[in-house]
Amino acid sequence: MSPELLTLGMFGSLVLAIVLGVSLSYALGGIAVIFTLITVGPFGLLSLVSATFNLMWSILLGAIPFFIFMGVALASSQISRDLYHAFYLWSGRMNGGLLFGTAGFAATLSSMTGNCAASTITTGMIGIPSMEKYKYRRSLVLGTIGAAGTLGILIPPSITLIVIGMTTGLSVGRLFLGGLVAGMIALAAIVLYVAIRVWLQPSIAPGADNAVPLRDKVRALRIVLAPVIIVGLVLGSIFAGMATPTEAAGVGAAAVVVATLIRGEVNWRFIQNVTYSSATTTGMVLWIIFGAGAFVTVYEQGGGILFMQGLLLGLDVEPITMILLMQLTALVLGMFLDPIGIILLLLPIFIPIVINLGYDPIWFSVVFQLNLCIGYITPPFGYNIFYLKSLVPETPIMDIYKAVLPFVFVMILAGLLLILFPGIITSVVEWGFRR
Numbered sequence: 001m002s003p004e005l006l007t008l009g010m011f012g013s014l015v016l017a018i019v020l021g022v023s024l025s026y027a028l029g030g031i032a033v034i035f036t037l038i039t040v041g042p043f044g045l046l047s048l049v050s051a052t053f054n055l056m057w058s059i060l061l062g063a064i065p066f067f068i069f070m071g072v073a074l075a076s077s078q079i080s081r082d083l084y085h086a087f088y089l090w091s092g093r094m095n096g097g098l099l100f101g102t103a104g105f106a107a108t109l110s111s112m113t114g115n116c117a118a119s120t121i122t123t124g125m126i127g128i129p130s131m132e133k134y135k136y137r138r139s140l141v142l143g144t145i146g147a148a149g150t151l152g153i154l155i156p157p158s159i160t161l162i163v164i165g166m167t168t169g170l171s172v173g174r175l176f177l178g179g180l181v182a183g184m185i186a187l188a189a190i191v192l193y194v195a196i197r198v199w200l201q202p203s204i205a206p207g208a209d210n211a212v213p214l215r216d217k218v219r220a221l222r223i224v225l226a227p228v229i230i231v232g233l234v235l236g237s238i239f240a241g242m243a244t245p246t247e248a249a250g251v252g253a254a255a256v257v258v259a260t261l262i263r264g265e266v267n268w269r270f271i272q273n274v275t276y277s278s279a280t281t282t283g284m285v286l287w288i289i290f291g292a293g294a295f296v297t298v299y300e301q302g303g304g305i306l307f308m309q310g311l312l313l314g315l316d317v318e319p320i321t322m323i324l325l326m327q328l329t330a331l332v333l334g335m336f337l338d339p340i341g342i343i344l345l346l347l348p349i350f351i352p353i354v355i356n357l358g359y360d361p362i363w364f365s366v367v368f369q370l371n372l373c374i375g376y377i378t379p380p381f382g383y384n385i386f387y388l389k390s391l392v393p394e395t396p397i398m399d400i401y402k403a404v405l406p407f408v409f410v411m412i413l414a415g416l417l418l419i420l421f422p423g424i425i426t427s428v429v430e431w432g433f434r435r
Contacts, residue, residue: 001039003307010035010299024341025284028291032298039302051297052290059246060166061289065282066249067157070230072277073256075118077265079227080109084126086220096198096205098136099144100191102127106148107187108228110155116376120149120384124391137204138395139403140197146384146400147190147407150373153339155183156235157252159285160339160372162245164365167344168351171362172245173238177432178366178425180235182418186370189414190407226259239432285340292344300348308349319357323364323419326350330368331412334375335382342372362429363422367415374411377404 001009010031017027036044055061074080087101094100102123110119123145131141153160156176165172198205234252237243243251260266299305312322326346333342347365354364376384379401388400418424 001302003303006035006039006299006302006304007307010295010304014295018336024338025287025291028288028295028341032291032294035298035302039298047297047301048294051293055166055290055293058166059244060162060172061286063157063162063172063244063246063249064159064285065278066246066253067159067162068281068285069253069274069278070157070234070249070256071118072281073253073260073274074227074230075109075122076270076274076277077260078263079224079259080122081126082220083108083224083227084123086217086224088130089217089220095202096194098127098131098134099140099194099198099205102131102141103144103148103187103191103194106145107151107155107183110149110152110183116150116152116373116384117387119152120145120387121391123149124388128391131205134206136206138392139399140194140204142388142392142395142400143403143407144190144194146377146388146404147411148187149384149387150376150411151183151186153376154179154186154366154369154373156180157231157245157249158369160343160369161365163289163340163343164347164369165245167347168361168365170351170365171433173241174362174429174433175365176235176245177239177429178362179369181425181428182366182370182414185418185424186373186411186414189410193406193410226262227256230255230259241433288338288340289344292341296344296348305349309353312349312353313356319359320419322353322357323359326353326364327367327371327415327419330371331375331378334372335378336375339369339372343368360422360426363418363425366425367418370411370415370418374408374415377411378408379405 013031013034014027017031018024022030032048033045036048040047084101084105087105088098090101105127106119106123109122110116127145128141132138152158156179158176158179161175161179162172164170165175194205230252233255234248237248237251238245257266260270296305312326315322317325329346330342333346347368350368351361351364354361376382379385382404385397385400385404388404389395389397392400
């Protein structure tokens with residue numbers, strides 16, 4: 001089978017399977033099996049088994065369940081509510097203060113959970129009632145929560161950045177540092193937009209009336225010191241080269257257990273919920289990895305990856321235009337597919353092209369990840385839109401579309417800034433890993 005026909009058949013079948021509602025992991029794995037039987041025959045299935053076992057032996061896979069456990073345990077404990085309370089005490093009195101606190105809380109929770117759904121839903125459940133009490137405009141509230149909640153797959157420790165490292169061979173530590181820089185810039189863009197809106201229209205986000213004593217603010221900071229230290233030590237040990245991502249994840253998971261034990265929050269129900277959520281999320285992630293790994297193996301063996309690379313490099317466009325086209329592909333697919341599936345399908349094709357064009361692959365991968373974040377809130381199918389709808393079922397879906405659209409453009413501007421000035425990421429990464 002020619003690479004052209006293989007590309008049309010495999011990706012056309014994938015689109016059809018997704019439209020029919022087939023789970024992404026089963027769609028990818030099933031298509032890989034079918035096209036192996038068509039192109040090679042039954043004996044070709046051995047290559048799929050071999051590819052899956054090679055993925056299983058990756059030491060980086062060991063970091064995934066640990067980071068997932070860290071996030072689930074922190075989000076399931078009272079720590080998340082204490083964290084929001086701290087942001088509330090420090091920012092509530094100024095106009096828009098609860099929005100600033102909510103954006104910071106969502107980003108912090110994202111870094112702890114590495115999961116957009118968990119950070120968006122938890123932030124909404126805690127933050128929406130507080131802001132509605134002070135008559136904040138709902139559209140601005142939903143847009144802020146939806147946008148800041150997407151940063152869960154960008155701000156480390158991010159599961160998807162680990163998958164990028166595993167897929168491309170890039171340093172996970174460098175990806176984490178680059179993701180941290182990009183995440184902070186995206187968060188700053190969100191906060192700046194909110195600040196401008198509130199400055200122009202103070203009535204849409206009034207400040208709280210009651211003054212909070214300084215001792216209460218300091219006490220609130222002490223309460224949330226444990227999770228901040230845990231995340232800081234995990235990332236710091238990776239950035240400093242003291243531990244691999246898997247080792248740091250294991251220590252971080254143990255530290256979370258100790259922190260929740262000290263706070264007296266560990267009981268049988270807590271153990272059940274955290275264990276079940278961690279296991280199901282880990283299983284989902286690993287099955288997508290294995291399914292996508294099989295899909296890419298078949299496509300590569302059929303000459304598909306070389307065909308796509310040659311096709312893209314053969315386009316008569318400027319290198320920066322090629323970069324923009326690839327990033328646009330990530331943004332559009334991010335509206336429909338799970339980020340891990342997109343990473344495993346596209347980066348084996350894109351990264352060699354990026355290197356061939358003379359661009360930094362760490363920078364490209366981080367911006368690629370930011371575009372997946374944007375896809376999460378882009379109407380009409382962004383995942384976070386439906387998470388927001390579940391939080392406020394009485395709000396029409398068109399109102400949620402209108403709420404998130406300004407933040408889509410704000411995050412696109414942040415992405416364009418990082419594309420036009422790649423040194424923002426590359427210089428920090430080089431400085432951070434200078435020996």
